[in-house]
Amino acid sequence: MRHFDEELDELRSRLLEMSGLVEDAIYRSVQCLVDDDEAQAQQVFRNEARINQMEMEIDGLATRLLALQQPLATDLRFITAAIKINSDLERMGDLAVNIVERALWLLREPGPMPLIDIPDMARRAQAMVRRSLDAFVKRDVALAQGVLLSDDAVDELRDTLYEELIRFMQERPAQVRRGVNLMFIVRNLERLADHATNVAEDVLYLVQGIDVRHHTLQEQPKVEG
């Protein structure tokens, strides 16, 4: 068996690779609407299949490390964080697929496309995924806290988008189905940001040993993500 540290590096780099696929999937899930390009949507399905495969492999690797190495303290906390992050990344892949299913309906059904700030929201969610994984790899507390604050900005954006889409549907009842599909895309982007937030919370717990999951950073000044 390889040295324990090499196995931990392997775990880290597999999670980074997986998050790269997730980021790509988030970007394409919305960009296919901007570019009117179904090929990008299809790539999201391929990414998800690969993400699912990686989830099982990473789970196997983490479980093997727990069983064979019987790690203590810090390493144990690292491996349990990896198991949770793995699960969050897998669900992010599912969310990108949910978005793309809505996007394909929108692409195929002719009608108005009030994307408003949806592409901006997708960019923010994607950046949160990247920064949360960076924070994990670098054990960077400030970076992880930044992700938590970005989540507040995403929630505000979501509220604005909901209001605009509700107005769109009220004014154009024949377009209710389009509006609903766009609202679900917004909802899924918000959930992607929530999963990145989960990852950032796991990083804070890993580095500081403090459980911030059910507390907020509201006391601190807001920083734009």
Next chain:
Amino acid sequence: MRHFDEELDELRSRLLEMSGLVEDAIYRSVQCLVDDDEAQAQQVFRNEARINQMEMEIDGLATRLLALQQPLATDLRFITAAIKINSDLERMGDLAVNIVERALWLLREPGPMPLIDIPDMARRAQAMVRRSLDAFVKRDVALAQGVLLSDDAVDELRDTLYEELIRFMQERPAQVRRGVNLMFIVRNLERLADHATNVAEDVLYLVQGIDVRHHTLQEQPKVEG
């Protein structure tokens, strides 16, 4: 330190207790609409606070067991399953709160209340939570597989409800905001059912050692949940 088996029993019974709170929260989150009773909604917030607290305690217990007992094989699989189920239950508590936030808006804003089959969907999701935890405690494969099949029935119910709510909004544009709130309640119920399905999949992996997460039981006959 207590005997290892006692600690495992403790883990099991804490998870059962937590799932009882989740079930109660799911029931009340929708029942408050049926009964026009805000007191039931408030109980959901109290349950969620308790669920969050329990999640951290159970995580601590599981991590301590991993660190101090260095369990192998079956026990290790049991503890990692418990960590995942704990996380699923915590997110179910959040989903019940999401439902209740929508429900409170609906209760306070006068207007029609087309609940349609939403209470039925809530009952099904609640039953799936109970059965998935029963399957975990009893290591019952048939029960776990039943949960996976119930999820298909819930997805069908969701599709029907979406169609009815879209029609409601198209016909009554002034009620679009009500329709949207009800759609999000349906969406959250579906996600509750998905989390119960995650638990059932963890049980199958625990008992059979087979990872069914990214496969389906579609080949088997459908059983009504």
